[in-house]
Amino acid sequence: MNRITLAITCAALFGLASCGTPAERCETRVSAEQRNVARLLQEVEMNIARGYAWEDTAANATGFRFCAGGFRGGHGRLGLGYSSCYGGPDTMRKRVAIDPAAEMRKRDALQKRLAALSSQGAAQCAARYGAAG
16 A cells, blocks of 8 residues: 555545544534524623614725735845735624614523523434434
């Protein structure tokens, strides 16, 4: 077996070993969902405490900008110069009014979802796929 075949075989075996069992993948999905729900819950609670929410909007960035950069001149010399480059879209944050009652309902629903994921998520994975390992 040559070195390239050995390297490909080792990489394939490592890739298969890192996939995990179905139970481990289920638990990974549940914990990712818990983190996502917890992040959303924290955002909603901060909106309620502030009385408004932040919204990111894309601002139109038309035209070109001047960008400074280096270049190689003739005979390998370094130089400085300006060129036009597209800066891409800009995002702006603005305050948005919230409906406190709707935000509180959203908070309550997220709290229930997080509690359900915390108490039943791993148990459902174990029931569906058996114990990990």
